[in-house]
Amino acid sequence: MKNIIIASTSTIYESDYLEYLLEELAHFFKNASTILFIPYARPGGISHDEYTLKTSVAFNKINKQIIGIHTFKNLTEAINNAEAIFVGGGNTFVLVSQLHRNKLLSSIKDVVENGTPYLGTSAGSNICGLTMNTTNDMPIVQPPSFKTLGLVPFNINPHYLDPDPNSTHKGETRETRIKEFHIYNSQPVIGLREGSWLEVKENRITLKGKLQARIFEHNQTPYEVETNTDLSHLK
Template identity: 70%
Template sequence: MKSIIIASTSTVHGSGYLEYLLKELEIHFKSADTIIFVPYARPGGISHDAYTETAAKAFAKIGKTVKGLHEFDNAEEAIKKAQGIFVGGGNTFVLVSQLYKNNVLLPIKDAVKNGTPYLGTSAGSNICGLTMNTTNDMPIIYPPSFKTLGLVPFNINPHYLDPIEGSTHMGETRETRIKEFHAYNSQPVIGIREGSWIEVKDDKLTLRGTLEARIFEYNKAPYEIATNSDLDFLK
């Protein structure tokens, strides 16, 4: 049975790394003693070792051991044997490039479909969608493809931001960017605000967390859905 948490962010304002999710993660990874962490997205150019250490400190609070995928000689085999998988945030272009380079994109997809629990935050959530094309990140490297894991039948926009009332900012809003995406693509997009996540249990999809999410469907006006809403209508 698929068991996935697709979180907008790893850190909400005023809390530590993964702190707001730890109770959920204790249940989510209850059958895993060791979690394989994929540090490829490297936020701010942080090293793989330093990023893995950050994840390890957070999971130690719930009695879990973390090993960085970069520490294994054979990344594909490590994923196949993983008890749990966590793909962290950072730059989605860098993440997807490295997943293809190390031949682990499809093994991760297969592992999750076969029941290995998965956590994604930010960039690690972007890749759960059909493509990475609704990322907010700068294209600092060119991946072989924009196709990603396709674990859910839509695209994801983590860290979704609403326009600020009264702002004099003249650049595009997040909603405008997603409308641009829909000029060339037809799949739905979910804008997940920080502090919320999508829970996937087999084929059931549910919005969790404290905030509403914004839904963008092709040729429809965007609309809000409440937390704890069923997302199965987007299949």
């Protein structure tokens, strides 16, 4: 039974890392004492050790131990034995490149589809979709493929931003970029605003958080959905 949280971000406003989600995560990870952390996305280029320490500080607040996957010799074995998995945010190109290099995508997909709880934020959420093609990140490295975990039957755009009518910026909006994506691809895209997340329980996918999400379907006008909306029909 799939048990997944796909969160837009790790931090909102001026809160501490994961603070807005900690109450939810205490329940989500209630049956796990340790969580396998995958720090490959390296936000700001920080080291795997630095990222793991930052994550540990947050999870100590709910009495969970974080163990970085980079500390294991056998990475596939670490995935297979994990009580729970957290893939943090950063650069999606870096994350996907490293997952492909270490041949971990299929292992993660298998254990999550068989019930291992999975938390993704930002880049870690991007990879839950069919591909990483709707990331906002710069392509600073080249992964061998843009295909990702396919844990949900659509793509995700974390950190979705609405156009600012008062801005002097005349460049492309997120909506424009997603419409460009749909010229060449047909899968739906969910624009997840900061502080929102998707709860996946087996085949049921529900929007959570306080904000609406924006849904983009191929050859259709984008539309808004309210929190607690069932999105399981999207494919």
